[in-house]
Amino acid sequence: EIVLTQSPDFQSVTPKEKVTITCRASQSIGSSLHWYQQKPDQSPKLLIKYASQSISGVPSRFSGSGSGTDFTLTINSLEAEDAATYYCHQSSSLPWTFGQGTKVEIK
Amino acid sequence: QVTLRESGPALVKPTQTLTLTCTFSGFSLSTSGMCVSWVRQPPGKALEWLALIDWDDDKYYSTSLKTRLTISKDTSKNQVVLTMTNMDPVDTATYYCARMLIRTTYDAFDIWGQGTMVTVSS
Numbered sequence: 001e002i003v004l005t006q007s008p009d010f011q012s013v014t015p016k017e018k019v020t021i022t023c024r025a026s027q028s029i030g031s032s033l034h035w036y037q038q039k040p041d042q043s044p045k046l047l048i049k050y051a052s053q054s055i056s057g058v059p060s061r062f063s064g065s066g067s068g069t070d071f072t073l074t075i076n077s078l079e080a081e082d083a084a085t086y087y088c089h090q091s092s093s094l095p096w097t098f099g100q101g102t103k104v105e106i107k
Numbered sequence: 108q109v110t111l112r113e114s115g116p117a118l119v120k121p122t123q124t125l126t127l128t129c130t131f132s133g134f135s136l137s138t139s140g141m142c143v144s145w146v147r148q149p150p151g152k153a154l155e156w157l158a159l160i161d162w163d164d165d166k167y168y169s170t171s172l173k174t175r176l177t178i179s180k181d182t183s184k185n186q187v188v189l190t191m192t193n194m195d196p197v198d199t200a201t202y203y204c205a206r207m208l209i210r211t212t213y214d215a216f217d218i219w220g221q222g223t224m225v226t227v228s229s
Contacts, residue, residue, distance in 0.1 A: 001170060025123065034216075036154075036216075043203055044154065044203075044205075044223055045219070046215050046217050049214065049215040055217075075212070087153065087154055089154075094159075094165070095202075096156040096159075096213075097156065098153055098154040098156065100153045101153045
């Protein structure tokens with residue numbers, strides 16, 4: 001089973017700041033890495049798929065990069081509505097797995 | 108518009124069997140490349156993938172839970188059913204169903220249901 005490790009676990013950020021979240025896979029997964037945003041009491045929402053592919057309707061300040069074992073989600077110019085927990089997920093190899101999550105708080 | 112909605116009991120007793128239904132619209136599970144998965148999330152914890160069923164009736168399960176899980180589909184009703192046997196308080200969680208597509212490879216979970224909270228307690 002592929003283990004995904006996110007860092008940091010928690011980040012407190014001021015509006016307009018840049019946020020970087022990393023996800024490391026225990027073995028190479030190519031680009032089969034996806035990012036989700038989950039706000040309190042809501043279901044997860046797909047933000048980025050295949051490491052860097054944008055999703056229709058998602059603000060352009062969200063971007064992704066990486067391949068193999070190391071991936072990054074970047075939020076440029078954080079907005080108050082971006083307060084949420086962010087998860088990475090791999091679909092390279094069954095069983096699918098998720099990272100432990102990164103909570104982003106607005107200062 | 109693609110939607111999914113989970114339904115099932117809010118409370119089950121330890122050792123009982125949980126049956127959850129995912130009712131979806133906007134796509135057909137008989138269409139090549141379509142899949143539906145179940146994912147759960149204990150309160151305050153991370154997401155955990157449970158099971159997947161595809162258009163061809165192939166089924167895949169979490170390694171740690173596969174002896175307790177069964178996933179099935181009723182294409183005519185646009186429903187996917189998950190059963191989990193021998194429920195325990197640690198299975199208390201919000202259970203989500205989500206759609207996944209297979210193109211050349213397995214895609215992301217692009218649409219999620221609202222989730223249904225299940226508490227396991229005597």
